[in-house]
Amino acid sequence: MTANLNINYRSPIPLGSTVLIESTLDKEEGKKKFILCSVTSTDGSRLHTEATALFVSISVSHLLRG
Numbered sequence: 001m002t003a004n005l006n007i008n009y010r011s012p013i014p015l016g017s018t019v020l021i022e023s024t025l026d027k028e029e030g031k032k033k034f035i036l037c038s039v040t041s042t043d044g045s046r047l048h049t050e051a052t053a054l055f056v057s058i059s060v061s062h063l064l065r066g
């Protein structure tokens with residue numbers, strides 16, 4: 001479940017362009033997973049977007065609680 005999401009938009013992405021999206025598991029602490037993500041031009045020379053996110057593992061009952 002997404003607990004936190006931070007996105008920095010560094011440069012515009014021209015309509016119709018192809019981009020490279022890379023995401024990695026930065027660290028894991030119990031049920032918390034910290035993820036890094038970047039969007040760059042396909043040759044990696046231009047950074048478009050970078051993001052961090054925290055995902056927390058949940059049980060099905062957590063969803064049903066509403």
Ligand SMILES: CCCCCCCCCCCC(=O)SCCNC(=O)CCNC(=O)[C@H](O)C(C)(C)COP(=O)(O)OP(=O)(O)OC[C@H]1O[C@@H](n2cnc3c(N)ncnc32)[C@H](O)[C@@H]1OP(=O)(O)O
Nearest residue numbers: 001002003004023032035036037051052053054056057058
């Ligand atoms: C990059 C590519 C992306 C690309 C990915 C793009 C995905 C986009 C998805 C967008 C659409 C959505 O996200 S839709 C989903 C939106 N999210 C939600 O609706 C979540 C609503 N929130 C919840 O259900 C709950 O708060 C949970 C599940 C997040 C946590 O509740 P819990 O399971 O009871 O756990 P809880 O004890 O509170 O917290 C567990 C541990 O996490 C920590 N923790 C909890 N929330 C936070 C928080 N916001 N910021 C920091 N830390 C937090 C606590 O301090 C604790 O740390 P410690 O004491 O254990 O150290």
